[in-house]
Amino acid sequence: MLLNEFLILAAFLFCTGVYGVLARKHAVLVLMSIELMLAGVNINLVAFGAFHNSDIGQVFALFVLTIAAAEVGIGLAIVLLIYRNLHSADLDDVDSLKG
Amino acid sequence: MFFLDQAWLVPLIPAISFVVILLFGKRMPRQGSEVGVVAVGASFLLSCGAVVRWILRVHDAEGGSALGAFGRSIGRIGADHAEVPVLPVLHHVTWFQNGGVRLTAGIQIDGLAVVMMFVVTLISLLVHVYSLEYMRGDRRFTYFYAALSLFTASMLLLVVADNTLQLLVGWELVGVCSFMLIGHWWEEKPNSDAALKAFLTTRTGDIGLLTGVIMTFFIVQRATGVGSFNIVALNQAVSDPSSKVGHTLILWCAAALMLAIVGKSGQFPLHTWLPDAMAGPTPVSALIHAATMVVAGVYLGARVYPVFFHGFSIGDGGVNPMAAIGGITVIVGALLAFVQDDIKKVLAYSTISQLGYMVMALGVGAWTAAVFHLFTHAFFKADLFLGAGSVSHSGSHHSFDMKTDMGGLKKYMPQTYKTFVIGTLALAGIFPLAGFWSKDEILVNAGHNNYKLFLVIGLVGAFMTAAYMTRCVYLTFHGEYRGGHEPHAIPHVDEAEHDPIDTPASVEHDAEVHPPHESNRLLTGPLWVLSFFAVFAGFLNFPHFSRFEKWFQPRYPAGFAEILHPVAFNPILATVSVLIAGAGIGIASAYYLGKLPQGLSERNAIARAGKRFLVNKYYLDYVYENVIVAGIKGPISTGVYWFNQNVIDNVLNYTGRGAQALGRATYEYVDQKGVDGLVNGIATLTGESGGEVRKIQTGRLQFYALVLVAAVVIFAGVLWIST
Numbered sequence: 001m002l003l004n005e006f007l008i009l010a011a012f013l014f015c016t017g018v019y020g021v022l023a024r025k026h027a028v029l030v031l032m033s034i035e036l037m038l039a040g041v042n043i044n045l046v047a048f049g050a051f052h053n054s055d056i057g058q059v060f061a062l063f064v065l066t067i068a069a070a071e072v073g074i075g076l077a078i079v080l081l082i083y084r085n086l087h088s089a090d091l092d093d094v095d096s097l098k099g
Numbered sequence: 100m101f102f103l104d105q106a107w108l109v110p111l112i113p114a115i116s117f118v119v120i121l122l123f124g125k126r127m128p129r130q131g132s133e134v135g136v137v138a139v140g141a142s143f144l145l146s147c148g149a150v151v152r153w154i155l156r157v158h159d160a161e162g163g164s165a166l167g168a169f170g171r172s173i174g175r176i177g178a179d180h181a182e183v184p185v186l187p188v189l190h191h192v193t194w195f196q197n198g199g200v201r202l203t204a205g206i207q208i209d210g211l212a213v214v215m216m217f218v219v220t221l222i223s224l225l226v227h228v229y230s231l232e233y234m235r236g237d238r239r240f241t242y243f244y245a246a247l248s249l250f251t252a253s254m255l256l257l258v259v260a261d262n263t264l265q266l267l268v269g270w271e272l273v274g275v276c277s278f279m280l281i282g283h284w285w286e287e288k289p290n291s292d293a294a295l296k297a298f299l300t301t302r303t304g305d306i307g308l309l310t311g312v313i314m315t316f317f318i319v320q321r322a323t324g325v326g327s328f329n330i331v332a333l334n335q336a337v338s339d340p341s342s343k344v345g346h347t348l349i350l351w352c353a354a355a356l357m358l359a360i361v362g363k364s365g366q367f368p369l370h371t372w373l374p375d376a377m378a379g380p381t382p383v384s385a386l387i388h389a390a391t392m393v394v395a396g397v398y399l400g401a402r403v404y405p406v407f408f409h410g411f412s413i414g415d416g417g418v419n420p421m422a423a424i425g426g427i428t429v430i431v432g433a434l435l436a437f438v439q440d441d442i443k444k445v446l447a448y449s450t451i452s453q454l455g456y457m458v459m460a461l462g463v464g465a466w467t468a469a470v471f472h473l474f475t476h477a478f479f480k481a482d483l484f485l486g487a488g489s490v491s492h493s494g495s496h497h498s499f500d501m502k503t504d505m506g507g508l509k510k511y512m513p514q515t516y517k518t519f520v521i522g523t524l525a526l527a528g529i530f531p532l533a534g535f536w537s538k539d540e541i542l543v544n545a546g547h548n549n550y551k552l553f554l555v556i557g558l559v560g561a562f563m564t565a566a567y568m569t570r571c572v573y574l575t576f577h578g579e580y581r582g583g584h585e586p587h588a589i590p591h592v593d594e595a596e597h598d599p600i601d602t603p604a605s606v607e608h609d610a611e612v613h614p615p616h617e618s619n620r621l622l623t624g625p626l627w628v629l630s631f632f633a634v635f636a637g638f639l640n641f642p643h644f645s646r647f648e649k650w651f652q653p654r655y656p657a658g659f660a661e662i663l664h665p666v667a668f669n670p671i672l673a674t675v676s677v678l679i680a681g682a683g684i685g686i687a688s689a690y691y692l693g694k695l696p697q698g699l700s701e702r703n704a705i706a707r708a709g710k711r712f713l714v715n716k717y718y719l720d721y722v723y724e725n726v727i728v729a730g731i732k733g734p735i736s737t738g739v740y741w742f743n744q745n746v747i748d749n750v751l752n753y754t755g756r757g758a759q760a761l762g763r764a765t766y767e768y769v770d771q772k773g774v775d776g777l778v779n780g781i782a783t784l785t786g787e788s789g790g791e792v793r794k795i796q797t798g799r800l801q802f803y804a805l806v807l808v809a810a811v812v813i814f815a816g817v818l819w820i821s822t
Binding site for chain 2: 018021022023030091092094095096097098
């Protein structure tokens with residue numbers, strides 16, 4: 001079974017996502033990077049499920065997809081509000097929590 | 100046997116009505132009065148059912164068929180079935196348990212209870228109806244009905260009680276309700292004073308009740324080994340000649356309960372609250388004097404009669420405290436009734452005197468006569484009180500003063516006049532009205548049981564009763580109308596129901612200056628119902644048929660069977676007592692019609708002194724207030740003041756100074772240096788470290804994410820290396 005290949009692909013996708021979250025300035029791109037991380041996780045779930053000859057992995061993946069859709073919906077709404085208030089979607093401008 | 104077994108409903112319904120009126124009364128179309136009337140009406144119907152069921156039970160016990168019970172009631176001699184036992188209906192539930200003692204709440208329904216239930220609910224129902232008109236527009240109309248309901252419920256609770264503890268609860272509730280109702284118009288100082296006086300005076304007697312009730316528990320414990328407040332058990336315990344209960348204990352118990360009766364039933368010398376209780380609205384006076392409150396004392400006497408009978412050795416024919424107090428009260432109350440100008444006070448003293456008859460009857464061993472007199476007295480006294488209310492409501496501008504505001508009302512108020520005269524004749528004991536039969540029964544039993552002295556007292560009382568009631572009728576209804584048609588400038592303190600802050604309807608009523616007129620049907624209706632009973636209730640114990648005695652006298656082996664021997668009617672005595680009452684009426688009429696020398700008290704020094712003595716009510720109030728209360732206030736309070744100033748204050752002062760010094764030391768060393776130093780140090784430390792740490796908080800999201808990822812990587816690395 002080609003488990004390792006799937007895991008490597010997933011790790012690559014996850015790392016790409018982490019890089020995007022940490023490095024990109026635009027909020028929408030950060031959200032997209034989060035989706036990449038979730039995709040990596042999903043591949044892991046499905047791969048392990050298949051490896052253990054079980055359906056649970058796929059069921060989890062479906063849940064993750066559903067939650068991710070909701071999360072993106074809320075996330076984009078927040079981004080929209082940030083843009084309206086600050087006239088920018090740059091995350092460096094959102095620093096009102098600065099101590 | 101629904102009506103007997105479920106008799107607990109009778110007090111429960113007015114109790115529920117009390118809560119409902121209190122919570123929702125103001126929002127109802129008739130401000131809650133409809134709830135009160137309906138609830139008491141329901142209780143009345145249940146009580147009627149209970150009376151009928153009880154009579155059938157008596158007949159069943161004798162082996163007769165239920166249907167033939169009424170048919171056979173004529174033509175049988177009352178004495179031949181006295182041995183058949185008729186057991187009371189007893190039910191109880193556990194009220195609470197404590198230390199192995201189980202206290203119960205329950206009902207004991209027997210002849211006495213059903214009679215009382217009937218009387219209480221009937222009078223209460225009529226008073227409720229009467230008040231619809233009498234209290235119309237009152238500023239606390241809803242409250243008044245709520246209190247009436249609670250009053251009725253408490254009295255019924257007392258009546259059905261199967262143990263003395265529950266009786267005590269009902270007794271105190273009745274006291275509280277009478278306090279609320281007597282002080283209904285509490286804005287006037289005299290009214291709230293009267294309410295307090297009634298409450299505190301009866302409280303004096305209640306000390307006796309509490310003590311007595313506790314003693315009943317131990318009497319039963321000594322007799323049976325298990326303590327209980329149960330009334331049947333108590334009566335058995337004191338009556339059993341072989342029981343281990345000592346006579347001294349029974350005597351003390353009887354004395355304590357006697358004190359309760361003296362307080363509650365207005366017996367000499369604690370009767371002084373009763374005339375003052377006239378400050379309440381007139382329907383309340385009728386209820387207090389006829390059916391509830393004051394008869395509670397007599398009821399207690401009848402309920403645990405064996406205690407008194409054995410405690411005071413009533414069977415021996417000697418003078419005993421119960422008969423003596425009753426006899427004194429008969430005379431004392433009747434004498435005072437002569438000098439009152441307030442029509443309600445005449446009736447109040449009359450009530451005292453009549454209650455004296457009842458207590459005296461109990462004291463001379465005439466149980467049945469006492470209860471029968473209670474029964475008939477309720478009707479004609481309620482009739483008279485409601486009549487007086489009708490007079491003041493429609494005839495005398497809300498005044499009760501016979502000498503200044505009444506007189507000649509006969510032609511304006513024919514209905515009230517007729518019912519009042521019926522009530523008067525019944526009270527005076529004129530053949531064949533109710534009072535004649537019951538009073539005569541007391542007298543004949545007193546004579547038979549060798550209490551000749553009290554027979555004489557009873558006859559003298561009958562003479563005085565007839566005379567003062569004649570005076571009252573004459574001053575109110577005959578002669579010239581003295582009220583005048585001008586509006587009275589100063590409202591009478593007793594009847595200040597219509598004052599300017601009242602509701603608009605009654606302001607209008609007050610402004611309208613009306614000549615005396617007949618009251619409307621809501622007032623006269625109850626009067627006629629009561630007059631009916633005042634005429635016919637006496638026939639219930641018609642000689643040789645003796646229905647009342649047969650039906651309602653306890654006939655079960657619990658102390659009563661062996662001590663009740665009512666004797667037959669004595670025509671000679673009856674004739675004598677009617678002649679005496681007639682003489683009382685005749686002499687009083689002759690005096691007021693001017694055929695006897697007038698102005699005796701102006702010309703004769705002894706008569707004047709006697710009158711002043713009476714007007715001042717034997718100086719009893721003076722003694723209570725100026726001697727007893729002042730005695731307590733004077734030397735005792737001086738002593739207490741000295742103790743307060745010199746002992747308590749010094750203790751307090753030194754304690755205070757010590758505490759002050761200690762406090763200062765604490766402030767300087769502990770508080771300022773220790774606690775404050777520590778607190779300040781912590782605050783400084785927190786502030787400064789916070790200043791350093793806050794630099795990490797950049798507010799930039801991706802910096803936080805970086806820290807997060809770095810931490811994960813580090814932990815993952817550690818995990819990897821360690822495996």
